[in-house]
Amino acid sequence: MNKPAIFFIFSILASLSHAIELDFCVGDPSLPRGPQGYACKNPATITTDDFVYTGFRGERTTTNIFRNNVTLAFANAFPALNGLGISMARLDFGIGGVIPLHSHRTSEVIIVNRGTIIAGFIDTSNTAYYKRLEVGDVMVFPQAMLHFQVNVGNTPATAFVSLNGANPGLQLTTPSLFAGNLPADIAEQITLLSHNEVMRLKRVFGTA
Ligand SMILES: *[C@@H]1O[C@H](CO)[C@@H](O)[C@H](O)[C@H]1NC(C)=O
Secondary structure (H helix, E strand, O other): OOOOHHHHHHHHHHHHHHHHOOOOOOOOOOOOEOOOOEEEEHHHHEEEHHHOOOOOOOOOOOOOOOOEEEEEOOOOOOOOHEEEEEEEEEEEEEOOOOEEEEEEEOOEEEEEEEEEEEEEEOOOOEEEEEEEOOOOOOEOOOOOOOOEEEEEOOOEEEEEEOOHHHHOOOOOOOHHHOOOOOOHHHHHHHOOOOOOHHHHHHHHHHOO
16 A cells, blocks of 8 residues: 555544544643644533533623623633534624634634624635625624624624534734734734824734
């Protein structure tokens, strides 16, 4: 057998053996996380409550700059997701609120629960796919694509999303440029924004 074929068979065996070793591995976020996730919590201490996340209950205030409130049920907050390749988030929008342009390491499906939003993503050809979504509508944002949501209704809006990773990450484009340690002159060069606009945005995020 040639080398690629042998490697292929071993890869399959390795993934199968991994899949059948454990029913689940509730994470222990107090231990370091590796590329495969957290180490497992002691099975003797696991109860039903480990598999239940109650963090989506209740109302949200939307007072930040984007008039949103995002509740992430990723593996660090809901450790039963560890190793399962799935997670959720709740998105709340005040009137005029937005989830600004961002991406994850994963794909995402969204379902609107209250209000009316425009949701969309932009592909690597700079084509934008966006649509007005009403309650009950579902949209998918393919893996790693930049995407966004805008409340276009006259009421607050709420949506829930699910992502096919336990730790999908969340990278917000504008904060990544202006809320962190990127120097203003580099931000200007890599965006073509003016110095004044870069400084305005850095002040918005308290970094100038
Ligand atoms: C989200 O809403 C909760 C509940 O009202 C509030 O405690 C929290 O500070 C809000 N977070 C943000 C970022 O506004």
